[in-house]
Amino acid sequence: MTPAVPFVDFKLHVAALRAELDAAVARVLDSGWFILGPEGQAFERELAEALGASDAVAVGNGTDAIHLALRASGVGPGDEVVTTSISAAFSALAILQAGARPVFVDVDPRTLNIDPAAAARAVTSRTRALLPVHLYGHPADMDPLLALARERGLVLVEDACQAHGALYRGRPVGTLAGAAGLGALSFYPTKNLGALGDGGAILVNDPDTAARLRQLRNGGQRDRYHHESFGVNTRLDELQAALLRVGLRHLAAWNERRRELAAFYTRELAGSGVEPFVEQEYARSVAHLYVVRHPRRDALAEALARRGIGTLIHFPLPLHLQPAFASLGGRPGQLPVVEQAAREILSLPLYPELTENAACRVVEAVRAAAREC
Ligand SMILES: Cc1ncc(COP(=O)(O)O)c(C=O)c1O
Secondary structure, eight states, rough: OEEEEEOOOHHHHHHHHHHHHHHHHHHHHTOOOSSHHHHHHHHOOOHHHHTTTTTTEEEOOOOHHHHHHHHHOOOOTTOOOEEEEEOOOOOOOHHTTTEEEEEEBBTTTOOOOOHHHHHHHHOTTTTTEEEOBBBGGGOOOOHHHHHHHHHHOOOOEEEEEOOOTOOETTETTTTTGGGGGGEEEEEETTTTOOOOSOOEEEESHHHHHHHHHHHHTTTEEEEETTEOOOOOOOOOOOHHHHHHHHHHHHHHHHHHHHHHHHHHHHHHTTTTTTOOOOOOOTOOOOOOOEEOOOOOOHHHHHHHHHHHOOOOOOOOOOGGGGGGGGGGGGOOOSSHHHHHHHHHHHEOOOOOTTOOOHHHHHHHHHHHHHHOO
């Protein structure tokens, strides 16, 4: 049975944009050009401008954006990359893809973003990079991380896959280390700016790094059939670029709408027994996900499902406990803040097309479900 309020609703999303999307598809079909062409170039320019970077390099997905950002920054075999244990596993898989070793640290309980003090304690002589994730659209506390990177000579790659357009102390995430850092974006369909398929990009503030990334994403080719470096094949195609250009025109309004809905939930759920996350003074979140905590999370999710409200958990199993990373030696109890959060968090439906009625229905259901649990 379809829930009364599903966790996401792509049909609503596409319906709202249908005429613009159809025109974008027709333009690409008529052009007869499908890979690395004018749509991709225009998208890179428009994205960089919208998100405050000097350049953007579009790739096939967010995982490759992180992987190539690390490689273009000189991270490779033998290096350690300090990162959070609560994220999509793809953040850490990208570190492995670059040949390096993820080192998982605990998080700040107020935001579930990487704890800068824990990151500092994890730095060793082998550490080459920091990979903070701006989780749920809320920026990590970057000043101490930027200082740590400067002091210890580390590369800083921001995983901004969930945070297109978020601000840290008024500056856009993904660009906070200037020419010394890179920002990775995912355009997985659920993201604040989503493709109708896979896509990703790297925000860049250094022309040499941008050139290196353009080579790496295209099999390491300097020019056609001359492969200068060990690149990968991860190009954003022209259809997705054209569709993303449509979305980009709406991103600021969508982010505003997400923020409004998040503020509505926070106001209306006060005293309900679920605990929302609060926007920190340094942050302007883009409310990618609306996550609450509850000590009996699984019962709450079931009670909401019975009332027709779709929920998800981001993320139920910390990365240091995932079988994929078992060889790194993670053990239960190692990162207590992450582990407790993973037992308590629940994401409620939040997307720009969510109607007032649907949002009210979610609030009523959460209040009633929390009373039952
Ligand atoms: C925080 C984070 N990092 C990385 C990724 C990977 O992005 P993609 O699925 O586009 O490879 C995602 C999305 O899945 C994500 O949410």
